[in-house]
Amino acid sequence: xxxxxxxxxxxxxxxKMGDEIVRALRGVSFSIEEGEFVTIMxxxxxxxxxxxxxxxxxxxxxxxxxxxxxxxxxxxSRNQLAKLRNKKIGFxxxxxxxxxxxxxxxxxxxxxxxxxxISSKERHDKALMALEAVKLSDxxxxxxNQLSGGQQQRVAIARALVNDPVMILADEATGNLDTRTSYExxxxxxxxxxxGKTIVFVTHEPDIxxxxxxxxxxxxxxxxxxxxxxxxxxxxxxxxALPVSDDY
Amino acid sequence: MNFFNLxxxxxxxxxxxxxxxxxxxxxxxxxxxxxxxxxxxxxxxxQSIRDQLSSMGSNMVTVRPYSNQTVGGGAMLGPSGLQTLxxxxxxxxxxxxxxxxxxxxxxxxxxxxxxxxxxxxxxxxGVYPDYFSIREWKLKEGILFxxxxxxxxxxxxxxxxxxxxxxxxxxxxxxxxxxRFNNIPIKVIGILEEKGESTFGQxxxxxxxxxxxxxxxxxxxxxxxxxxxxxxxxxxxxxxxTNEITAALRKAHKLQNSEEDDFTVRTQAELISAISSxxxxxxxxxxxxAGISLVVGGIGIMNIMYVxxxxxxxxxxxxxxxxxxxLDILMQFLVEAIMxxxxxxxxxxxxxxxxxxxxxxxxxxxxxxxEPSIIxxxxxxxxxxxxxxxxxxxKASRLDPIEALRYE
Numbered sequence: 001x002x003x004x005x006x007x008x009x010x011x012x013x014x015x016k017m018g019d020e021i022v023r024a025l026r027g028v029s030f031s032i033e034e035g036e037f038v039t040i041m042x043x044x045x046x047x048x049x050x051x052x053x054x055x056x057x058x059x060x061x062x063x064x065x066x067x068x069x070x071x072x073x074x075x076x077s078r079n080q081l082a083k084l085r086n087k088k089i090g091f092x093x094x095x096x097x098x099x100x101x102x103x104x105x106x107x108x109x110x111x112x113x114x115x116x117x118i119s120s121k122e123r124h125d126k127a128l129m130a131l132e133a134v135k136l137s138d139x140x141x142x143x144x145n146q147l148s149g150g151q152q153q154r155v156a157i158a159r160a161l162v163n164d165p166v167m168i169l170a171d172e173a174t175g176n177l178d179t180r181t182s183y184e185x186x187x188x189x190x191x192x193x194x195x196g197k198t199i200v201f202v203t204h205e206p207d208i209x210x211x212x213x214x215x216x217x218x219x220x221x222x223x224x225x226x227x228x229x230x231x232x233x234x235x236x237x238x239x240x241a242l243p244v245s246d247d248y
Numbered sequence: 249m250n251f252f253n254l255x256x257x258x259x260x261x262x263x264x265x266x267x268x269x270x271x272x273x274x275x276x277x278x279x280x281x282x283x284x285x286x287x288x289x290x291x292x293x294x295q296s297i298r299d300q301l302s303s304m305g306s307n308m309v310t311v312r313p314y315s316n317q318t319v320g321g322g323a324m325l326g327p328s329g330l331q332t333l334x335x336x337x338x339x340x341x342x343x344x345x346x347x348x349x350x351x352x353x354x355x356x357x358x359x360x361x362x363x364x365x366x367x368x369x370x371x372x373x374g375v376y377p378d379y380f381s382i383r384e385w386k387l388k389e390g391i392l393f394x395x396x397x398x399x400x401x402x403x404x405x406x407x408x409x410x411x412x413x414x415x416x417x418x419x420x421x422x423x424x425x426x427x428r429f430n431n432i433p434i435k436v437i438g439i440l441e442e443k444g445e446s447t448f449g450q451x452x453x454x455x456x457x458x459x460x461x462x463x464x465x466x467x468x469x470x471x472x473x474x475x476x477x478x479x480x481x482x483x484x485x486x487x488x489x490t491n492e493i494t495a496a497l498r499k500a501h502k503l504q505n506s507e508e509d510d511f512t513v514r515t516q517a518e519l520i521s522a523i524s525s526x527x528x529x530x531x532x533x534x535x536x537x538a539g540i541s542l543v544v545g546g547i548g549i550m551n552i553m554y555v556x557x558x559x560x561x562x563x564x565x566x567x568x569x570x571x572x573x574x575l576d577i578l579m580q581f582l583v584e585a586i587m588x589x590x591x592x593x594x595x596x597x598x599x600x601x602x603x604x605x606x607x608x609x610x611x612x613x614x615x616x617x618x619e620p621s622i623i624x625x626x627x628x629x630x631x632x633x634x635x636x637x638x639x640x641x642x643k644a645s646r647l648d649p650i651e652a653l654r655y656e
Contacts, residue, residue, distance in 0.1 A: 053650050056569070058568075058569060058649045058650050058653075059650060078573075078574060079573045079574065079575075082568065082571050082572060082573040082574075083571065083573070085568075085569060085570065085571045086570065086571020087571070091569050091570065093566075093653070097562065097565075097566045097653070099563060099566070101264060110566075110567070110570055111570040111571055113249050113253055114249055114567075114570065114571040114572050114573070114576055115571070116249075116250070159570070163570075163571075
């Protein structure tokens, strides 16, 4: 049996808004095994952002169990959560969130700066390897404003890879990109997945979900569908099938 | 995050907003520079007063006769009319006062000095050779008289600068010449260095100094001593010297315990400390005003750090999401604030030293840049950085990563 990266049982998250209690998650259960490429889908208001925050250890559930790589998140303090994020999760955001006026290399090094056990030499080497994995070895010293959107997102993926996390957590990572670049990013993620990386991808675009091996759909704070995708589309082929635009 | 990275990060954040960082520093720069300059001016004036007083002999102890007796009709006797001090008192002090290095009796009179057709009103003092070291009075030309001259009542003397200028107007050398004081011929053997006015506006150079016995017997025809001048080993032992002199004189004068002293002993230290404390107060006041400007500078830092935290909310969110703890964020902003204040402090120290020099050069006020004032100013501004940087940094460290990431 494969290692369970993530286990969620009857997860609930409630917010107090004045006198009213908003129940964003009303009992969500599923688990993810090592090497899966899962998309979490749902329309806005379905609770997917809340779920993402909990999975990303940025937020704690009100009720229920969440085990990340065997660690029960609910009992951890703020600092322990930070450490867990640092070691086990790689975030990729919709708006890239790169540090301005900071080179691609240094942006990639960022998570390792908060890991005291890594020397500066190691940090440099690991960042180089991560940038190589996203095929940006020739852009090491470029600043974010000198990179295209797709390249910036690849730097962000490199940053998510650099600490060798158990899971890459992407939040609408293709939301700001055109179709072609989106496919490029998906192709890259598929490639990483084939090398064994577990990926959780939150999106509301069905055609992106088609590239994943499993789709969990949320509605009103509950899982309404959880299906394995038997017929995973290859992003590489989809990319090749796109008409070559020569408008410019 | 290790210390080196914190420094690098803070430095980069400052470089990114050079003008803003510089303007923020300006408050600290002005604060530190003014503290150092103000203290330098205060210390400088204190030092120059001390120097002036020291030129009169800083460890000098003076003894005057004193009495609360009255003569017929109830009139009090002034010290000059008293004859309680004797030449034997000098021996008594020398014998039993280990903290006294030199003692000299003083008798003085005033009269008209004459050289050929010139004459000039002047006072004459009769002293021991030790007197010159007690008063720290140096010879400009010629020689001093000796103990032998005192013993034999030699008719020799030293002239003050004012006397020289008034009696020898055509530039001749007074040394070897014989002048007359109250018709007594005296040979000039030396000229004293110029001392200038005393702190009280007296011309200290209008003087003729002669051996004690010469003035006592030949000029005044008296058998007592008007004043005694002594010097203590140093400024700090002048109090001990005072006590020893008092004890010696009481014994020599055979005073009973119930009787009051028939003399008074004064030290320069009393005067120095009285005047010093005034300028000390001035220094403290100046430093306090300058200190306030340092606080204002600190508030400037606090203000800009709050702006910086708000501006970089998203960055803080990102850092937290990749594993920065609250402490890491706190340190990042705290180090930045401290770096502003310390860089500002360093520039302020340089500026303070420079402006102190300029004050001396252009206003010719004495200034004294003291190391404690530099250290203090620097320490205060480092503290300012920590104190005023802490709250913005704490605000940053307590941000919720979810909210911070979503901040636009």
